[in-house]
Amino acid sequence: MKSVLLPLTTHVDLAPISEFTARFSKKHSATITALYVEPDPRTAIPFVGEGLSADIIQSVQEAAEQENDEHEKFCKEQFAEIMKSHSIAKKNGDDILPNSHYRWKTLIGEISDHIGRKARTADVSICMQPSDKHECYKHLFNDLIYRSGRPVLMIPTEGNFEVGTNILIAWNGRAEVARSIANALPILRTAGKVSIVQVGEIDEDRPSLYEAAEYLEDHGLTVSIIEQPQSNAGISDTILATAQDIQADLIVIGAYSHARWHEIILGSITTQIVANTKLPVFMSH
Missing domain, CATH: 3.40.50.620 (HUPs)
Incomplete structure (x- = not known):
């Protein structure tokens, strides 16, 4: 950076x-x-x-x-x-x-x-x-x-933030989050703790949570893996709750994986995280 x-x-x-x-x-x-x-x-x-x-x-x-x-x-x-x-x-x-x-x-x-x-x-x-x-x-x-x-x-518009000590990555196997992780490597290397969370199951043709962790380990990072079941709370709320539970100071996500018309009409996980987070978010589209 x-x-x-x-x-x-x-x-x-x-x-x-x-x-x-x-x-x-x-x-x-x-x-x-x-x-x-x-x-x-x-x-x-x-x-x-x-x-x-x-x-x-x-x-x-x-x-x-x-x-x-x-x-x-x-x-x-x-x-x-x-x-x-x-x-x-x-x-x-x-x-x-x-x-x-x-x-x-x-x-x-x-x-x-x-x-x-x-x-x-x-x-x-x-x-x-x-x-x-x-x-x-x-x-x-x-x-x-x-x-x-x-x-x-x-x-966020309110708060006094220091980022990069305890980072949570939200993994779904899509290209956008893979790009975010690659872009965030300079921040991840300086972090004291890096965790990667997956909520529910993802398509089998996408790289798995464990493959993502292996990639980070190839870069010399020690990674904690968190698997969360999908619940009525929704994926975005589960990610935000997990970040709070582990006391993360930064969330890394892929931004807007769907077409813009889809995001506008149906909403998206990114939109919900952006609207509701109380932590800084690092993202790539």
Whole structure:
């Protein structure tokens, strides 16, 4: 985990996610790219109607641009202070610094214009748990999951988290969780405890829970195997309960194995875990 992307916008609560990112990145001596997406001031201009002069349009745009710049400056200064409190220095030019450091980038546009694409050159992106109260978090999460091709580390909106000491992997034999495990290897190698859980039976043509454990053991990891029966509680609730029982601080899952129309109409285990978890979740689609 040497390259961490932290997407930020006007509506992101900067302090908690920046604090988490600083701790996580320092543990892995990673570079943080704080990518601040500033709204295009032209979007502040209402639809041109009768009586709306060019002077009014220009004044509205200039006011919006000034407001955006002031907010970006405030966020940049706040972020720099948080990095400084963790002894994380700013990267200047081509300087090669020995430990974790950060860079700040500002782009103009919408989340969908930039976030997913820019995340393709990061080892992991960090975002907040999406919720009905935070539409921005939903847009960030969805763009990272579906457009980046890279893993996402999602943290709940409430809590102070340290991840990577006691990790639970939710195994179902699908490609998405296999990709998540491979992407999470740098975190798994630093963990004190790694457990892998399977709820109920999986198709015989998929790799078994024990084959997944063997793969991790090939990478020098000691793995605890947990087999849980499928019950009325549901797979997602069983995974979350197991994580709580073993006092895990991070859950690794495969994200959205089915087609998006299937997820929207019927729901999914991923959706339920994302909505209900009180722990950070590392996932790949």
